[in-house]
Amino acid sequence: MKGTVFHGPHDVRVERVDDPALQTPTDALVRITRAGICGSDLHFYHGAFPIEPGFVLGHEGVGVIEEVGSGVDRLKKGDRVVVSGLVACGRCFFCRRGQPSQCSESGSAVFGYGASSAGKLGWLGGEQSEAVRVPMADYTCYPLPAAIDDDAAVFLADILPTAYFGAINGNIRPGDTVAIFGCGPVGLCAVMSAKLFGPAEVIAVDSIPYRLELARKLGATPMSLENAQQAILDRTEGRGADVTIEAVGNEGALTAAIMAARGGGTVSVIGVFAAPSFNFPIGYAFARDLKFSIGLANINAHIPELSRLIASGTLDPRPLISHIMPLDDAAKGYEIFNARKDNVMKVLLKP
Numbered sequence: 001m002k003g004t005v006f007h008g009p010h011d012v013r014v015e016r017v018d019d020p021a022l023q024t025p026t027d028a029l030v031r032i033t034r035a036g037i038c039g040s041d042l043h044f045y046h047g048a049f050p051i052e053p054g055f056v057l058g059h060e061g062v063g064v065i066e067e068v069g070s071g072v073d074r075l076k077k078g079d080r081v082v083v084s085g086l087v088a089c090g091r092c093f094f095c096r097r098g099q100p101s102q103c104s105e106s107g108s109a110v111f112g113y114g115a116s117s118a119g120k121l122g123w124l125g126g127e128q129s130e131a132v133r134v135p136m137a138d139y140t141c142y143p144l145p146a147a148i149d150d151d152a153a154v155f156l157a158d159i160l161p162t163a164y165f166g167a168i169n170g171n172i173r174p175g176d177t178v179a180i181f182g183c184g185p186v187g188l189c190a191v192m193s194a195k196l197f198g199p200a201e202v203i204a205v206d207s208i209p210y211r212l213e214l215a216r217k218l219g220a221t222p223m224s225l226e227n228a229q230q231a232i233l234d235r236t237e238g239r240g241a242d243v244t245i246e247a248v249g250n251e252g253a254l255t256a257a258i259m260a261a262r263g264g265g266t267v268s269v270i271g272v273f274a275a276p277s278f279n280f281p282i283g284y285a286f287a288r289d290l291k292f293s294i295g296l297a298n299i300n301a302h303i304p305e306l307s308r309l310i311a312s313g314t315l316d317p318r319p320l321i322s323h324i325m326p327l328d329d330a331a332k333g334y335e336i337f338n339a340r341k342d343n344v345m346k347v348l349l350k351p
């Protein structure tokens with residue numbers, strides 16, 4: 001089959017790789033029909049997350065079940081599914097508590113991130129490919145209703161549950177002011193997710209005009225990064241935002257999110273940080289009674305409710321799609337996304 005193979009920074013190529021095959025009874029084989037390129041994939045592309053060359057990339061896939069192992073109970077050949085970026089068993093202590101990101105059976109394995117992120121599974125394929133082996137398939141795949149098309153479904157694999165997790169961790173209450181730092185695909189999914197919880201205003205902060213324009217269309221108040229701090233104070237009688245959400249994954253955005261939260265407010269971090277540590281203004285956070293939340297989203301646990309919200313028309317992530325390209329053009333998709341060319345937002349690949 002063909003897959004998008006990482007060769008090194010700024011060098012991904014679509015080429016022939018081994019066909020995946022079932023390895024354990026709880027595996028399923030999924031023929032991919034749509035895959036996303038994620039902002040976190042750009043960390044590899046930049047060389048910020050070193051992974052071994054030769055790995056197939058991609059952790060956002062939708063497809064059709066081609067084959068299931070004898071231990072798969074809830075899926076059958078021909079089912080349309082979204083594959084969660086996160087492999088989880090659905091049965092361990094953590095999965096039963098709704099925390100599949102801490103699954104003790106998979107070891108928090110993520111597709112397409114190289115061997116170091118394959119957890120206890122040792123090796124996991126990537127989904128920017130024609131097919132993928134899905135371990136623990138009953139809880140890692142989620143069958144899609146006909147009302148959700150492949151384009152919308154890709155968002156369920158990672159970025160929409162990630163953004164929703166960020167909104168839940170923010171503990172947004174009706175009437176709150178929420179400020180979201182970063183208007184990339186995850187930040188804009190956070191705009192949509194925050195609105196589910198009844199805030200009075202969602203302020204979307206970025207420095208790129210076309211991204212702010214899309215945030216405005218989604219019902220947020222757009223704000224340039226340089227003016228954000230003062231503007232947030234002005235709009236909250238000098239208090240700061242009740243909830244801030246960091247959706248970039250860098251220290252500048254995180255510091256801005258901390259400084260923009262009101263006393264007693266919550267800072268919720270969903271950006272993926274390539275740096276192993278950062279400067280945390282701990283004295284300031286202490287004095288301001290800030291609550292701080294960070295983590296790998298519990299994707300599998302949130303897919304069912306988000307799937308119902310998309311099927312009912314309450315949520316529609318498709319306005320975020322800027323490009324749908326053939327899988328063969330994946331290298332070009334990476335290049336466009338990385339360079340923010342062509343008003344790029346979400347790039348989908350079609351095998």
Ligand SMILES: [Zn+2]
Pocket residue numbers: 037038039040059060085158159
């Ligand atoms: Zn992703």
Ligand SMILES: [Zn+2]
Pocket residue numbers: 088089090091092093094095096100102103104105106
């Ligand atoms: Zn588990």
